[in-house]
Amino acid sequence: MSGLNETHDPALRSWVESANGATTDFPIQNLPFGVISPNGVEDDRIAVAIGDSVLDLRACFRAGLLDGLAGDKSHAVFEARTLNGLMAQQPDVWSALRLCLSRGLREGATQQARLSPHLLAMNDIALKLPSRIGDFTDFYCSIEHATNGGKMSRPDNPLMPNFTSLPVGYNGRASSIVVSEVGIVRPRGQFSKDGKIVFGPTEMLDFELEVGAFIGAGNPQFRAIPLSEAPEHFFGICLLNDWSSRDVQSWEYQPLGPFLSKGFATTISGWVITQEALAPFRVPARPRDKEHGEALEYLRDANNDARGGLGLRLEVRLHSENMRQNAQPPEVITATGFDSMFWTIPQMITHHSSNGCPMRPGDLLGSGTVSQYGEKAQGCLSEITWRGTNPIQLENGETRAYLLDGDEVVMTGYCTAPGARRIGLGVCSGRVLASLPK
């Protein structure tokens, strides 16, 4: 399923006119899955995005338009309130559904009249979390991010020796994951201030620009997923903001790692870009420097090296309260690329399961902060401002060391490749709200 097929044809146009614009994230070559609810009604169902619209897949299933696409699992897939049922299927099911939707949504499709009653305007729905996320794991796969972070605390030895040997990761908090546009209340926590440990609203609130990867079919406990099979267990990606309170993190993280400095909220973009939609944008995995040697055998695979990377550009914009009041647009504060990640998504899946840890459909892996070298190419304020010592100068005269109340952080991402239609990841945004009274 990883090769290109007719669904990738850049000449395809949709009868949903907004899908044909040059700047839409969701042309017919994308077809990302999500969970929606008609605004104001708690009645979640799965859907696919197309231009400025969404196609209600539960309604299509009930109308008999998706017959036979998931065999005896059809009810579990299309009547579900989350994407877990679809994610649990094999790639051939995902692929058949994508092909059916691509054919039905094309300009001139005979199904237009039967599908169009199930099309809703994006503005008329509420986007929900795409899956019931059993476990959320956050990795740390950018060597630039790891090196920058290390330099701040260990100038002589910034990169930990394990970084190039395994994809370092830790367990995140699943319950605090929210979808784009949910407001983020500034968390309280313990941190060091003026030589004392205090408890109060964090004074170093940061974002982390990441890519999230959803697990498809799981693995039984105690059975590892070899790297050659990892792509079959990888459903698709989203944008992810791993909100972080740096002052809390510094005080709490030893010896067991980050905990409450992260677990108050993680925002994801909501639409899941499938592995198949990403096929035209695959690039070779980042080559290892000579000094890093070869990866251990279980993390090595010629196919992964050749196609495990992803040509994905990512941007972060900041929209302050002041900008909003003056009708100024958000300002880009980071532009970076996912192709420079040291470890690939299949390597994360294989390493994660190498001890026999069971992955379940709908589980989420975060890539870790995406950073590159160069000006404003780092995925968090801590790196951009060097722990607040070198604040960002915004065009309207404001400065930022860390986030202020009212700041909205807007993440976007898109893939381009020669001969392919550009696709986007949608938006992952969240506005910082003042701490609640105690």
Place this chain on the structure above:
Amino acid sequence: MSGLNETHDPALRSWVESANGATTDFPIQNLPFGVISPNGVEDDRIAVAIGDSVLDLRACFRAGLLDGLAGDKSHAVFEARTLNGLMAQQPDVWSALRLCLSRGLREGATQQARLSPHLLAMNDIALKLPSRIGDFTDFYCSIEHATNGGKMSRPDNPLMPNFTSLPVGYNGRASSIVVSEVGIVRPRGQFSKDGKIVFGPTEMLDFELEVGAFIGAGNPQFRAIPLSEAPEHFFGICLLNDWSSRDVQSWEYQPLGPFLSKGFATTISGWVITQEALAPFRVPARPRDKEHGEALEYLRDANNDARGGLGLRLEVRLHSENMRQNAQPPEVITATGFDSMFWTIPQMITHHSSNGCPMRPGDLLGSGTVSQYGEKAQGCLSEITWRGTNPIQLENGETRAYLLDGDEVVMTGYCTAPGARRIGLGVCSGRVLASLPK
């Protein structure tokens, strides 16, 4: 609900004769909840343990014997396949159900004839995980354990400065939690051996003796649970074995904490001892040494100090393949107490939610390894054998630095107090199986 009432009366006897024996873990004063399935049939339902039997609560509900006990939530509570529905209720519902069960199971109860058809022998059922565990958090609340662990890596400065300021914790892996008696396959992982990093079966497999605490009603995201309200969100406890591969842990844990060294399996005992059953065994929280100063305000509460501790004895037995073949009983290798924990369960709940992290009914908190000073009073082999340098001498002549294939680790626990009937926690056991072929 925290005070003593008629359900605690040590003179109570049950018409279930096995519940009246001096050594049973499950006298009528206990009444722990669990999830069972008739052996060989996948049809999980909630139940309560009494002596060597279990009472099928779904069957009792269908027979009209539990009417009105959970109001309009009765169907969600008693028809559920897990305890999440019951855990989500307020303490008055838990208490009313306990009282009803206590009265119905007492010697001379008029309900005996109607309840007894729904009684199953413990040997005829399979015990399941008690709840759908949304998130699993593992704390690190024994100062002796933290000090011992620290001494091995930092002899001059064993205890991290944050230990006495907050309950250090990290997110665990929910998907790999299993119930007692599930075999534990020795995990593979990366570790340092003879100066090289290798990938293979762990050579330092350890157990960690912990107490698990289940969350009752949750809190909305961004709303903290004050310490005064934390007991209302605490449903009950179980035994927990946080299996650990120490060689993997040493190599992977910096800077984000333990990950695959833990996430292959965590075993819990299955029966959940309710907060109310534990009421007679509450003891004052461990007093803080003068040098530790006072806890910060949000972790301080006179009521918590007076009653936040728990007089719970814990034991670990080892049953080797050799012992089994020679019909020898398991040998006690650790006996320790939960009353020496530095932080209480309510403090863990309050700290965890202090950043606004939402807790959900059925979430699980681990206490961290329970250790005390003294011979064989530590909750893991790493401490008992001082990282393998001082192996345990077993009575049959075997020695153990770390666990061998075939070793069964059996954890038990019980509470006693003057004037109270002894109650037990059941058994948390798991046998180590050889690594699977690649």
